[in-house]
Amino acid sequence: MREIDVAVVGGGVTGILAARKLMNTGFRVLVLDKSKSVGGRLATRRIGGGRADHGAQFFTVRTDSFQELVDEWRTNGWVSKWFGEKHPRYKAVNGMNQLVKNLANEVPLQLVSKVERIERNEEKYVVFSEKGEQVKSSAILFTPPAPQTLELLENSEVLLSEEASKTLKEITFDPALVGLLTMSGETAGLSLEGHKDSHLPDGIERIVDNQVKGISDEKIISIYATPAFSKAYDHQDDESVLELMLGKLGHLLPHEAIISRQLKRWRYAQAKHVHHHPFLQVSTNEAIYVAGDAFLQKNDPAGKTRVESAVLSGLSVAEELQRYLNEKAST
Numbered sequence: 001m002r003e004i005d006v007a008v009v010g011g012g013v014t015g016i017l018a019a020r021k022l023m024n025t026g027f028r029v030l031v032l033d034k035s036k037s038v039g040g041r042l043a044t045r046r047i048g049g050g051r052a053d054h055g056a057q058f059f060t061v062r063t064d065s066f067q068e069l070v071d072e073w074r075t076n077g078w079v080s081k082w083f084g085e086k087h088p089r090y091k092a093v094n095g096m097n098q099l100v101k102n103l104a105n106e107v108p109l110q111l112v113s114k115v116e117r118i119e120r121n122e123e124k125y126v127v128f129s130e131k132g133e134q135v136k137s138s139a140i141l142f143t144p145p146a147p148q149t150l151e152l153l154e155n156s157e158v159l160l161s162e163e164a165s166k167t168l169k170e171i172t173f174d175p176a177l178v179g180l181l182t183m184s185g186e187t188a189g190l191s192l193e194g195h196k197d198s199h200l201p202d203g204i205e206r207i208v209d210n211q212v213k214g215i216s217d218e219k220i221i222s223i224y225a226t227p228a229f230s231k232a233y234d235h236q237d238d239e240s241v242l243e244l245m246l247g248k249l250g251h252l253l254p255h256e257a258i259i260s261r262q263l264k265r266w267r268y269a270q271a272k273h274v275h276h277h278p279f280l281q282v283s284t285n286e287a288i289y290v291a292g293d294a295f296l297q298k299n300d301p302a303g304k305t306r307v308e309s310a311v312l313s314g315l316s317v318a319e320e321l322q323r324y325l326n327e328k329a330s331t
């Protein structure tokens with residue numbers, strides 16, 4: 001059985017940044033993700049000869065520590081400014097997913113590996129995947145959205161304190177429905193940058209032309225429904241949801257120009273209720289930590305989940321894990 005210092009569950013930006021930081025200080029890590037690729041909600045889908053971002057479209061920067069990192073990413077050619085002056089929106093080159101792939105470049109990964117439960121093994125833990133893989137580690141970091149992490153912990157033979165359980169239960173997420181259209185011709189009514197998030201019909205939050213954004217050779221449009229619309233119509237089939245969305249947008253996206261269409265459903269998109277500490281330890285007796293975008297810094301300047309809160313949570317929990325592992329090694 002493979003043995004490491006920290007098993008990181010989830011290869012979104014939180015998990016990958018935490019793993020990178022631990023790896024760079026000499027710890028053995030492994031990131032397990034259920035998907036075929038890292039990135040999580042920094043998601044880009046290939047459609048025909050084009051690409052579409054269908055999770056986060058951009059990120060903003062409100063803290064010096066994140067700005068430092070973003071400047072590094074800009075120097076590497078991984079991200080660039082998209083639009084906006086006060087809090088510029090940054091996009092990733094070749095799609096948001098590519099940023100996490102770049103960050104994960106040297107990080108040991110085990111993909112298509114859905115973690116099912118963990119068990120204690122003397123002083124260590126064993127992580128079990130759905131496919132029967134087992135990994136032994138001294139500590140575990142969970143980074144899926146809190147409701148999924150809670151379910152995993154409840155299926156595991158570890159101590160989850162009442163307080164930690166309560167905190168995880170309080171973190172709730174809104175769903176999101178995102179329509180993806182391949183189109184012919186030009187789109188009218190979007191900004192020069194290919195983005196629109198105002199003066200849209202009720203139920204529609206944002207429209208993005210991925211070709212104008214610069215990440216796709218073909219014209220693929222991402223349409224984001226509001227949380228209220230997403231909640232109200234989540235039970236309907238894909239075609240009915242797309243019809244409802246397009247019924248509202250005929251003036252911007254004429255039916256006759258649509259070549260193909262599909263729907264992406266996010267069960268956990270952005271957190272409605274957050275926790276004001278950058279990570280959580282499941283109990284004082286366990287080396288099991290939980291982090292992610294819903295775990296905000298105490299003085300978070302925006303007060304909401306976003307790429308920046310995920311990054312800062314990942315870096316903070318890695319620091320705590322370094323402290324824990326160093327202390328353990330010295331006793």
Ligand SMILES: Cc1cc2nc3c(=O)[nH]c(=O)nc-3n(C[C@H](O)[C@H](O)[C@H](O)COP(=O)(O)OP(=O)(O)OC[C@H]3O[C@@H](n4cnc5c(N)ncnc54)[C@H](O)[C@@H]3O)c2cc1C
Nearest residue numbers: 010012013014033034040041056115144269292293306307
């Ligand atoms: C539709 C949408 C729009 C958004 N818009 C913006 C925006 O404009 N600006 C912004 O800053 N942010 C936006 N966000 C939020 C942003 O994408 C997230 O805050 C950030 O990507 C969260 O990263 P994370 O690593 O914490 O979580 P995730 O990216 O969710 O990563 C968790 C990972 O865990 C994996 N996983 C889950 N369960 C298991 C399991 N059992 N075993 C193994 N792996 C597992 C998942 O596959 C996933 O890769 C948006 C999100 C969505 C969905």
